[in-house]
Amino acid sequence: MMRAFETNKRQVKFADSYGQEQTYITIKLPLALRTTSEKENGKVLEELISSSSFSSDIVTKKDKIRVKVELVRKWFEGPVNDIIRHIEDLLKQPEIRQVSTLILVGGMAESCYVQEKIRYAFSSKRLIIPKDAGLAVLKGAVVFGHQPLSISVRVMRYSYGIEMFKRFNCTKHGSSLKVEVEGKAYVDNVFHVFVRAGDTVKVGQEVTHFSSPVNKEFSLYPIYRSVCSDPKYTTESDCEMVGLLTLKHVGQDDFESKKVKLTMIFGNTELVVKAEGIDTEEKSSSAFNCLME
Known part of the structure; x- marks a missing residue:
């Protein structure tokens, strides 16, 4: 019938x-x-x-x-x-x-x-x-x-990035967003964009950013996406978390001076995220489904 x-x-x-x-x-x-x-x-x-x-x-x-x-x-x-x-x-x-x-x-x-x-x-x-x-x-x-x-290129449906702390800037951030960490002013839940909705990316295209660890033992990198082309904070209603990447650190007293290289690889049905310590052997990677609703 x-x-x-x-x-x-x-x-x-x-x-x-x-x-x-x-x-x-x-x-x-x-x-x-x-x-x-x-x-x-x-x-x-x-x-x-x-x-x-x-x-x-x-x-x-x-x-x-x-x-x-x-x-x-x-x-x-x-x-x-x-x-x-x-x-x-x-x-x-x-x-x-x-x-x-x-x-x-x-x-x-x-x-x-x-x-x-x-x-x-x-x-x-x-x-x-x-x-x-x-x-x-x-x-x-x-x-x-x-x-x-x-398929050589894709048009991104979402903006992808990570949630992170950023140093507080009174010209960019409202005072209500300021948090104190060990006597320093930061802004939490910042959406750090790697690629924006509407951008065209090639298959296998890599986008890299660098960050500094804020913890001696490990660093957590929540991966977020948003339909907005210019998301500011991960707490916005159109943002959602798609996964979490963890990078374990070898105990170092001077960890704040170290750098972590974060790479997102776009263009396939999965988003691949890699984190590796600069001048160290620390590495971590994960893949997230880009087709989920």
């Missing part, structure tokens, strides 16, 4: 055309659905539909159910309008403002309604819909798995 529903749903058009009026989509009803409906609700399917808010949009006839096309179009409206707004926002960016061709892929790309709505919204663009558009993403993932370098 669901396969039949998906097939019929994809045939619904944005508007009736060529003189062929499309009023209903028809789906065959399994007997088990009727039986289960009556058992669970104590009413036959027709009674349930007639007492619902869809009574004027859905009708049953023998072993079939018919749904008005206008209702199906309403199901599409919200998601499709969101897609269109997202594409419009992307096309406003200077880097892709001159794009003249759009490629429509994914399961929804096989819907006539989606195709026509996007073609109408971007009439000045060339729209390409590949054969088996619903499988294009899967095929792309397989190609990437065998040939990772087939």
Whole structure:
């Protein structure tokens, strides 16, 4: 039933055309659905539909159910309008403002309604819909798995960085953020950015920063991300922690004079973070999933 529903749903058009009026989509009803409906609700399917808010949009006839096309179009409206707004926002960016061709892929790309709505919204663009558009993403993932370098650059969806202490600067930081550590003024929860949302990075691109240990035994580096291109503090609502990297130090009395090299490696499906002591053998690394929601 669901396969039949998906097939019929994809045939619904944005508007009736060529003189062929499309009023209903028809789906065959399994007997088990009727039986289960009556058992669970104590009413036959027709009674349930007639007492619902869809009574004027859905009708049953023998072993079939018919749904008005206008209702199906309403199901599409919200998601499709969101897609269109997202594409419009992307096309406003200077880097892709001159794009003249759009490629429509994914399961929804096989819907006539989606195709026509996007073609109408971007009439000045060339729209390409590949054969088996619903499988294009899967095929792309397989190609990437065998040939990772087939994707040469990525546009970062998030800003990535670490949470750290920074020396208090009265021209940059509010006095309420100041904390005292061993008689020195610092600011806590600072988002130290390595790469910003919207930046373009090559596969394997490394970004390095240096820091000083604040603890004799170990250093902790919380890894954060944010949808904001210029996050200031990790306590902001759109920031989230993705992991924690720990670097153990060999006992040194002069640890404050030492430097730690922090490296983030971008461009793959995982974010790799490395920490190593300068002039020491201290090393630590970890990988974090960049595809998580």
